[in-house]
Amino acid sequence: MAIEVRIPTILRTYTGGEKAVDGEGASLSALIDDLEANHPGLKDRLIEEGDLRRFVNVYINDEDVRFIGGLEAELKDGDQVVVLPAVAGGAA
Template sequence: MANIRLAPVLRSYAGGSKQVSAQGSTLAEVLNNLYQNHPSLKEQIQPEQDLSRFVNVYINDQDVRYLQGLQTAVEANDTITLLPAMAGGR
């Protein structure tokens, strides 16, 4: 199972958990398994077919946008980090 680290702003959608686990051989499969256990995360991470452009997704600290996106291979001991983009300023 892959370990999924959730940014503080996403934890309330996963019962307050800082980290959860999910199964799958690709990022798409892992996320689908994650949504089965925590359905409210889907709207935050993947409201459409593709990933939200406001959420950065990393597998072992590599941005999946520079890999194969949702088709990026995931190994059992990989760490996936979900980080919503933050905006600020004037």
């Protein structure tokens, strides 16, 4: 079972420069653990204190996972996962 995960530029240091990698897992949480096994360090850039980092967005088939269960969002073979860092900042 393979799920394509698209990796943003800033995290490609963990994937040997690859724009997309394959992973597996029945939930986003399991997928991230699987990715971590092959690309050590990636998990820490996605998760903080057991939850998705505030300024990292993850999408499953075009949907922000925050609206579909977060780390518990379900995955199946052929799903596409996209990771995008938030574009944010400001004077504060």
